[in-house]
Amino acid sequence: MKREIPILITLIFGVFMIIQFFIPHPSINRIAGTLQEWAIVVISFSYVLGSANILRINGEIVYRRGPDWPYKLALVLAFLLMVSTGLFGGIQEGSFANDKLFKHIYVPMASTMYASLAFFIASAAFRAFRIRTWQAAVLAISAVLVMLGRIPIAQDIWSELPDVVEWIMNVPNAVAQRGILIGAALGAIATGLKVILGIERSYLGNE
Amino acid sequence: MELFWTSIAGILTLSVLSFLYADNPFYKAAEHIFIGIAAGYVFCAQFHNVFIPNLWTPLTQHGELIMLIPFALGSALFTRFFKGIGWISRWPMSVIIGTYAGLAVIGFASGDLVLQVQASLIPVFVPATIDAFTTNMTFVNFLNIFTNLLFTVGLITVLFYFFFSLEHKGGLKHVALAGTTLLMIGFGAGYGYTVMTRIALLFDRFYFLFVEWLKIA
Known part of the structure; x- marks a missing residue:
């Protein structure tokens, strides 16, 4: 039961x-x-x-x-x-809950919290990330290129930089994401089937 | 009145930003107000978008008594608060888990797995890219020659990196290494992109503070 x-x-x-x-x-x-x-x-x-x-x-x-x-x-x-x-x-457009509470309290705080994460991920990377292997160097170079390529002076640094960054985002980055996505999909399908067939029962707790 | 609400938004924005210096009462207050407003909004959204149209209206206006079953199942979730009958809450949990699991199997298989594999079944070389490079010798056109090669062979190397049934040694070590390199480029690009997105969002907040609220810029 x-x-x-x-x-x-x-x-x-x-x-x-x-x-x-x-x-x-x-x-x-x-x-x-x-x-x-x-x-x-x-x-x-x-x-x-x-x-x-x-x-x-x-x-x-x-x-x-x-x-x-x-x-x-x-x-x-x-x-x-x-x-x-x-x-x-109601919470539709024009309502107090949407126009005052949601737009003037929730939205500014949510976007500020996301924005302040820029400082935390940058400082975390600065403290924890050390280029000890060439793979770490590849990661760092890729990150720096993408950041440089998305600022207005990118064109002045190297006229092709924005296009190269676009290529990095659309090709090697997409390949890596696709590989992870395929792996995640296989994992999700396997876990889903295990749950449906009653093999995975951890969601029921211990009792 | 609009200035009052804009000032509320401005003060809350500054309160959240104050955490960059240190944890302080202003940030804590803003954080708790944020959680309260967010939870309240989700509650109201569920009430107006799900509870009323999917349960209340069919039950009271269309006389669909079968909807008493999801109502009873949903109410059973609250048995968690009572020690002796807490196990009944597993029934509605099973409804949620079973539905999600079933939809996940189909969704991931048809939406991700098949489509992603299909998108990688492409010619390794496209002669047009070589023509484009010879007519316009830019670095990007040179890189474009390898685009399809990366999408096919590159993807195999990435997937091989996650394949642990074979030991990564000898020639296979280099295959896995190529996969790791592509993954590192991806992680680096993802990191850079995330930082830049957050910076853009930060500029937006500064624009709000200095232009829309304080009107000093």
Whole structure:
């Protein structure tokens, strides 16, 4: 009951997702479509679960006046403000939740966090990266060329530099990415089949 | 009023940037507000885009009682909060895992594996590239001669590097080495590209701070 039913559910949902591709019969498509719709609804509940968990954990800290509780209070208030305005006023263009909270709070902070990562990856590379082998040299040269080729003075350094960088991005880089992608695809297919057939059961936990 | 919200965005931007100096209360506050707003937005997006059209409307307006099954399965996720019946949450988890696993098998096989292999089944040399080089002797035209060779033979060397059923020694060592070299070029290009993307984003933030908010530039 605790392990067999989940494995059976995984098998049924997984198999129907696969056979709808190989047997595109209307009846199969209908069943697979219904199962997929159910899965979408269940996934949306998982988001609610995640939000409830955030509220529960941070709310408890605020209630107990635990460490950093003023920050947790800010988190809870921000969450409640977004949910209360978003649920009743919607999140479409023109709504308070979208135009004020999302565009003036979420977007600036998200892009600043991504932007500040430039400093962290540069300093991490500076501290950890040492050119000890020729492969490391190849990596460094490739990185420097790509960075140089994407600044306005690239043309002045060497008229062909932007085109060479474009070639590096479109050819050797694409070859490497393609190799990784093929490997990842094979891995994902194998893992997917193992999960569907009940060989891989780690998602069920230990109990 | 617009200035008020622009100022909020400006202050939060500065608060996030302040982490470059050291961890501080401004950054911590901004970080927590960010998580709260992001979680709230995802919650609302799921409510309006999934819960209402996929569950509530079919159930209440179209009388599709079968939708009570996903509703019950979704609600079962919350049994995680209760010790004795927490195992029931495995059922909806299995729905999610099974669906994703099935879609991943087909998606990766048809979308990635087959298409990527197919795109590499091309002639090793294209005579037109040699003609282009002889008429216009640029370095890029010279490199273009090897484009298809890299996409075919180069890809095999990259894949061979990840193939561990054969020991990489003798001649095979050089094949794996060629694969590693291509991988290193790829990693370097990826690193450089990531840094430049982040720098572009940083300029955008500075533009917002100095031009749109403070209007001093």
